[in-house]
Every structure is written in C-alpha cells, then in structure tokens.
Amino acid sequence: MSRPAFLNLSPGLDRVGRLLTVEADPARAEAAWAVLQADPRARVQRGDWRDMLREGPFDLIFADCAAAKADPDALARALKPSGTLIMDNFSPPAFIPPDRHAGDPLRDALSTHPQLTCTELEVRRRERVLLAVRTA
Structure with missing residues (x-):
C-alpha cells in the first residue's frame, strides 16, 4: 500500500x-x-468521495482518486472562495503519452474552468502538480 x-x-x-x-x-x-x-x-x-462534499466548503481539497479528479465542477463548488484544489500525477507536456498529444482533458478542464485559476508546479522531472484557486 x-x-x-x-x-x-x-x-x-x-x-x-x-x-x-x-x-x-x-x-x-x-x-x-x-x-x-x-x-x-x-x-x-x-x-464515496462525494459524501465529503456535505462537510464543505473547504479551504483545501487534495483530490487523489480518479473519480474525484474526473469531476472538477463538484470539487470547485466544494471550495470556499480563495480555496485551493490540488491534483497530482500529471506528466509534463514533454512526457505526455502519444495518445494524449491532442491534450489532457483534465488539465484542459482545470485550466479553462470559469471558477478556478490554475497553475502547474514541477515536483519531479516527470511529474507535475496542478494547483487551482477558486476565484468565483
């Protein structure tokens, strides 16, 4: 484990x-x-991770399961204004697998989300973390 x-x-x-x-x-x-x-x-x-949404709003959410990562709208709604969403295990663009060269749907969804301002941090040569702050 x-x-x-x-x-x-x-x-x-x-x-x-x-x-x-x-x-x-x-x-x-x-x-x-x-x-x-x-x-x-x-x-x-x-x-289920959705059960925790009733506990919000949150200052910080670290989404570490695939199902939660697939629903950035629900996570954004669960954040307080100025709250931060963290998601890990993203590949830097140079290391994105060929089947994803057209883009990474989750990365794109976070980067263009109307309630979030998003940035990426390189934590290792082949791994990035996305940080998104709720702005609306």
Missing part, C-alpha cells in the same frame, strides 16, 4: 485546522485511522 496522501498535509495544519480523509477501501480507511486517531483535528470517513 502506498503512503497515504493525507500524511503530507496533516503536519501543516494549525491548531484549529481540520483534516478529513475519505477512503472508499475499508483497509485504507483502517490504515488511515490507525495513523490519525490520536489527532483530534483529524477524521476518517469511509465511503
């Missing part, structure tokens, strides 16, 4: 911040709770 993404976010929480992770897989939910249970700011919810 890979390192859970929430472990990269929890150290940055201030004392009044909250961390909610939603895990569809029961084993991942259990593993997440084992790590987070001592932190009163953290909560693990097992189920």
